[in-house]
Amino acid sequence: MKNMYENIQHCRISDSKELITILELGEQPLANACTNSPDAQEHKFPLTLVYSPESSLVQLRETVNKEELFSNYTWVTGTSLSTRDYAKLFFQRIVETVKPETGDLVVEIASNDGTFLTPFLQYGYTNILGIDPAKNISTVANQRGVRTLNRFWGKQVAEEAVSKYGNAKIVIARNVIPHVSELHDVIMGIEHALRDDGVGIIEFHYAGQILQELHYDSIYHEHLCYFSIKAITYLLAKYGLIPFHLDTSPISGGSYVIYFTKEKRSQSENFLNLLEKEDLIGVNEIQAWKKFSETCYEHRRKSRDIAESFSSKTVLGFGASARSSTYLNFCGFDTNHLKAIIDNNPLKHGLYSPGASIPIISLEKGMQMNPDLIFILAWNFRDEIVAECRKNGYKGEYLVAFPDSPYFYQD
Numbered sequence: 481m482k483n484m485y486e487n488i489q490h491c492r493i494s495d496s497k498e499l500i501t502i503l504e505l506g507e508q509p510l511a512n513a514c515t516n517s518p519d520a521q522e523h524k525f526p527l528t529l530v531y532s533p534e535s536s537l538v539q540l541r542e543t544v545n546k547e548e549l550f551s552n553y554t555w556v557t558g559t560s561l562s563t564r565d566y567a568k569l570f571f572q573r574i575v576e577t578v579k580p581e582t583g584d585l586v587v588e589i590a591s592n593d594g595t596f597l598t599p600f601l602q603y604g605y606t607n608i609l610g611i612d613p614a615k616n617i618s619t620v621a622n623q624r625g626v627r628t629l630n631r632f633w634g635k636q637v638a639e640e641a642v643s644k645y646g647n648a649k650i651v652i653a654r655n656v657i658p659h660v661s662e663l664h665d666v667i668m669g670i671e672h673a674l675r676d677d678g679v680g681i682i683e684f685h686y687a688g689q690i691l692q693e694l695h696y697d698s699i700y701h702e703h704l705c706y707f708s709i710k711a712i713t714y715l716l717a718k719y720g721l722i723p724f725h726l727d728t729s730p731i732s733g734g735s736y737v738i739y740f741t742k743e744k745r746s747q748s749e750n751f752l753n754l755l756e757k758e759d760l761i762g763v764n765e766i767q768a769w770k771k772f773s774e775t776c777y778e779h780r781r782k783s784r785d786i787a788e789s790f791s792s793k794t795v796l797g798f799g800a801s802a803r804s805s806t807y808l809n810f811c812g813f814d815t816n817h818l819k820a821i822i823d824n825n826p827l828k829h830g831l832y833s834p835g836a837s838i839p840i841i842s843l844e845k846g847m848q849m850n851p852d853l854i855f856i857l858a859w860n861f862r863d864e865i866v867a868e869c870r871k872n873g874y875k876g877e878y879l880v881a882f883p884d885s886p887y888f889y890q891d
Contacts, residue, residue: 799858
């Protein structure tokens with residue numbers, strides 16, 4: 481077990497050894513490691529959030545071996561309609577901001593099943609390349625016509641890609657930078673792969689949103705870093721990369737998309753406005769994160785009280801996501817609280833949620849159980865989930881886990 485994870489001795493983006501503990505979420509299973517049996521033996525690891533005053537980076541103390549985390553993966557980007565719709569908007573924004581030519585090379589790191597490269601193909605940008613470490617998912621992407629290499633991205637892979645395909649006009653890294661322990665190697669790879677006039681694009685779950693709306697369910701072993709604008713600018717600057725624009729994203733309940741180049745450009749009004757807002761919410765201050773920690777424990781107490789009040793009812797969860805794993809295990813929920821969890825990803829059907837060992841089922845099976853209450857765990861897809869349930873005949877009430885306090889909802 482010891483060699484399956486290690487504790488960091490200094491900040492992940494600076495050399496500072498000063499790390500202040502914010503929140504301890506206990507021993508947690510790997511959030512995407514669904515099991516084949518409710519009695520399966522599972523590895524569990526400490527899950528501790530710490531803060532670096534030097535870089536303002538909020539990060540995990542523990543680093544689990546990346547092969548353990550990512551070599552076989554059950555999160556498929558294209559499962560969600562909301563995500564597929566956002567992929568089109570994401571593409572449109574890139575074209576408007578970067579203005580690439582149709583023959584320009586577009587690279588996406590951790591491209592999953594190719595959902596976010598597909599709009600490029602559809603609009604004639606055929607020179608695309610995905611890089612993803614999960615063999616099962618990259619196979620799906622290639623079958624869909626999205627050219628994808630099954631590799632972990634880094635400086636060496638970037639050199640190989642440049643040698644074979646040339647330098648890229650655009651390098652995209654959506655919700656991957658927070659996942660990697662070799663952060664510096666990944667950023668060096670992006671810098672190497674970009675043309676001199678190229679644009680890098682990183683999407684990340686914004687630490688300010690986590691702080692303000694209590695997204696502690698987004699804290700799990702895959703997410704090593706929780707960036708503010710200040711922290712990610714600190715990291716990029718180490719490699720001569722300069723941010724110039726920010727977009728907001730609905731993904732993860734609140735993400736930012738930062739654009740950067742090798743050559744200095746004038747910063748957009750949106751970038752400057754969001755940077756100013758960051759100073760106001762205190763995301764780069766330890767006092768704000770200590771208050772966050774206190775509120776997490778209060779949220780757990782409220783969640784337990786509500787769950788106990790429904791103990792005699794048939795309650796189903798909806799959304800067997802990584803985020804739900806942190807929440808369910810932190811609260812100590814199991815089949816005494818949720819009879820099953822509905823999920824739209826067929827790769828998860830017949831499996832059991834990590835740690836809590838709750839069976840994962842299809843929506844059709846869930847409706848056959850005539851639930852009294854649906855507990856929306858994938859709360860960032862609330863409206864989509866409610867619409868699906870209504871379409872399939874459910875007329876009852878919903879409990880929504882986040883943001884802020886758990887709340888009841890009825891459309």
